[in-house]
Amino acid sequence: MSTAATTDRRRSRLGWNLVGLLVFLVAGFPLYWMLNTAFKPAKDAIDPDPSLLPTGITLSNFTRALHIADFWGPVGRSLVVSLTVVLIGVVVGTLAALAISRFAFRGRKIVIVGILAVQMVPLVAMIIPVFLLLNDLGQYDRLTGLIITYLTFILPFTVWTLRGFIVNIPKELEEAAMVDGCSRTGAFIRVVFPLLAPGMVATSVYGFIQAWNEYLYALMLLSQKNQTATVWLGNFTTKHGTEYAPMMAGATMMAVPIVVLFLFVQRKMAAGLTAGAVKG
Amino acid sequence: MSAADTTTPAKVPPPRQAPPPAPKRPGGRPTSGGAATPWLLLAPCLLVLVLVMGYPLLRLVTLSFQKFGQAQLWGFQPAESVGLDNFAEVLGDREFWAVVVRTIIFAGGAVVLTMVIGMLLALLLQRVSGWLKTLINIVLVASWGMPVIVATTVFKWLFDTDYGVFNALLSKLPGVDMIGHNWFADGPQGLAVIMLLVVWGAVPFVVITLSAGLTQVPKELEEAARLDGAGAWGVFRFVTLPILKPIVVMLTTLSVIWDMGVFPQVFVMRNGHPEAEFQVLNTYSYDRAFVVNDYAQGSAIALLTVLLLLGVVAVYMRQMLKIGEVE
Numbered sequence: 001m002s003t004a005a006t007t008d009r010r011r012s013r014l015g016w017n018l019v020g021l022l023v024f025l026v027a028g029f030p031l032y033w034m035l036n037t038a039f040k041p042a043k044d045a046i047d048p049d050p051s052l053l054p055t056g057i058t059l060s061n062f063t064r065a066l067h068i069a070d071f072w073g074p075v076g077r078s079l080v081v082s083l084t085v086v087l088i089g090v091v092v093g094t095l096a097a098l099a100i101s102r103f104a105f106r107g108r109k110i111v112i113v114g115i116l117a118v119q120m121v122p123l124v125a126m127i128i129p130v131f132l133l134l135n136d137l138g139q140y141d142r143l144t145g146l147i148i149t150y151l152t153f154i155l156p157f158t159v160w161t162l163r164g165f166i167v168n169i170p171k172e173l174e175e176a177a178m179v180d181g182c183s184r185t186g187a188f189i190r191v192v193f194p195l196l197a198p199g200m201v202a203t204s205v206y207g208f209i210q211a212w213n214e215y216l217y218a219l220m221l222l223s224q225k226n227q228t229a230t231v232w233l234g235n236f237t238t239k240h241g242t243e244y245a246p247m248m249a250g251a252t253m254m255a256v257p258i259v260v261l262f263l264f265v266q267r268k269m270a271a272g273l274t275a276g277a278v279k280g
Numbered sequence: 281m282s283a284a285d286t287t288t289p290a291k292v293p294p295p296r297q298a299p300p301p302a303p304k305r306p307g308g309r310p311t312s313g314g315a316a317t318p319w320l321l322l323a324p325c326l327l328v329l330v331l332v333m334g335y336p337l338l339r340l341v342t343l344s345f346q347k348f349g350q351a352q353l354w355g356f357q358p359a360e361s362v363g364l365d366n367f368a369e370v371l372g373d374r375e376f377w378a379v380v381v382r383t384i385i386f387a388g389g390a391v392v393l394t395m396v397i398g399m400l401l402a403l404l405l406q407r408v409s410g411w412l413k414t415l416i417n418i419v420l421v422a423s424w425g426m427p428v429i430v431a432t433t434v435f436k437w438l439f440d441t442d443y444g445v446f447n448a449l450l451s452k453l454p455g456v457d458m459i460g461h462n463w464f465a466d467g468p469q470g471l472a473v474i475m476l477l478v479v480w481g482a483v484p485f486v487v488i489t490l491s492a493g494l495t496q497v498p499k500e501l502e503e504a505a506r507l508d509g510a511g512a513w514g515v516f517r518f519v520t521l522p523i524l525k526p527i528v529v530m531l532t533t534l535s536v537i538w539d540m541g542v543f544p545q546v547f548v549m550r551n552g553h554p555e556a557e558f559q560v561l562n563t564y565s566y567d568r569a570f571v572v573n574d575y576a577q578g579s580a581i582a583l584l585t586v587l588l589l590l591g592v593v594a595v596y597m598r599q600m601l602k603i604g605e606v607e
Contacts (some may be wrong), residue, residue, distance in 0.1 A: 013409065019418060020408035023401060028419040030480065033445055034434045046443045048459050096325035103318035111322060116600055118333055120593045122387040122541040125582035128569045129339035132353070152333045153326060212429040215544045230429045236552060244437050251430045260423030263418070
């Protein structure tokens with residue numbers, strides 16, 4: 001009886017594994033094809049019946065991608081913007097997250113609703129007034145304008161995520177430290193901060209990725225000569241057509257560092273985002 | 281900057297009134313920091329949000345009641361109020377309604393596909409061997425982390441008319457010849473491809489969140505249901521799904537908000553100039569503002585989009601607040 005059940009289970013496991021393998025192939029195919037095209041000789045890329053397996057490895061598409069338009073300039077600007085946004089966002093966001101998760105005060109709920117509501121305003125809806133505003137302030141085509149604008153979507157997200165991490169740190173730990181003679185600030189720095197640090201790192205990295213990936217504002221608020229990395233990828237399409245193989249090389253250069261960063265923080269973030277969701 | 285000032289009172293009054301009643305609060309949370317501390321901690325954040333978000337938001341509203349074109353942008357003419365003219369014009373435009381219907385069908389389709397595929401994959405992940413689960417997870421997280429612009433570029437290449445691998449693969453099927461097929465020749469087909477791209481990008485988050493939720497479903501409950509004679513569907517429908525409901529609601533509302541707000545995917549896929557039959561609400565608003573140079577009408581459309589989403593947002597916020605209250 002029990003052996004029959006195990007073989008039965010084993011057989012169904014095999015079936016599920018076959019389905020899973022199919023899912024793996026289909027879901028991974030766009031990624032595979034990006035890498036495959038990036039590393040194959042450009043002439044093999046424009047083949048109406050392309051070979052699904054690599055046809056030889058070359059780096060010439062990457063050299064072409066680096067020459068088609070300045071690459072390091074946009075990357076540098078993206079780095080400056082994203083790092084500044086994240087730095088301000090995490091400092092300001094941690095303070096705010098502490099306020100809404102560790103203090104009971106009148107108006108707390110309004111603040112939470114406000115922060116959540118701000119997060120819901122579609123960025124695209126805001127592009128028109130932001131464009132006009134920065135135009136009036138003489139901040140068009142300046143990185144500062146972009147940084148300030150990015151704060152509006154990084155900040156609410158940072159506050160809400162950090163709040164999730166803070167509520168998971170037992171309040172008793174702080175109280176114990178305070179009983180032992182720590183001030184409230186001391187208790188935060190010595191007890192909460194070390195426990196919160198991994199969450200802060202994860203939130204920062206995630207925020208960095210968001211800022212790095214943003215496209216519309218970068219396109220609209222900066223001119224061609226100040227373009228950032230996401231907009232740079234548009235340089236491969238000209239009136240004469242698209243150079244796909246170098247474009248995939250460019251896409252690879254853009255995606256790989258971000259995906260690697262993302263792989264590192266994803267587990268932590270998923271936990272933070274859904275903290276308490278099921279219990280609720 | 282008077283506009284910015286008018287937004288401040290809405291957020292600031294509560295703290296002023298706070299000090300007197302605060303000490304009366306019986307026990308509960310530790311409030312030893314004094315009633316001013318939380319507001320001091322919040323101040324920088326609120327300041328940034330009110331200044332950087334509040335003012336443009338207000339401007340979006342005022343703009344939609346004005347006449348604002350190129351002449352006003354360059355300051356040749358002052359912006360004058362035109363009342364509800366912009367809204368009347370937008371709402372009276374057949375094209376606008378076509379865009380609304382298209383957006384709803386597009387977003388609806390994308391949300392349903394995302395949630396159904398996401399749920400199926402999350403359930404599948406529970407049933408496959410450990411090594412395969414790891415492999416699928418890596419692929420999912422990698423596609424989740426892909427910058428939208430990169431993903432869009434890659435899909436453009438996959439579905440290229442002449443050299444796209446998708447056409448080549450389809451043509452390998454007996455009796456199918458899709459070489460040279462242009463997926464973007466007409467709206468519905470092109471939007472289907474864009475929907476596929478959106479779903480491909482959105483499914484990983486849903487799978488990973490649902491997988492985390494599934495680990496919290498008590499095994500004993502499922503076992504008990506099975507002993508009571510429930511089939512696989514019965515267990516899912518009456519045990520798993522009710523427990524996952526808060527997560528499902530959160531994910532669905534988020535997906536609706538995201539998929540109604542699709543912009544770069546359509547914009548980049550159509551090389552920055554989406555044709556009329558590719559326009560969704562966001563690209564339409566952008567088009568009105570920055571291509572036709574009617575900033576006021578663009579704002580009116582953006583505002584109408586926000587209003588359209590308000591119901592969904594309310595559901596999402598209630599769910600999030602519930603989560604926030606528990607702790």
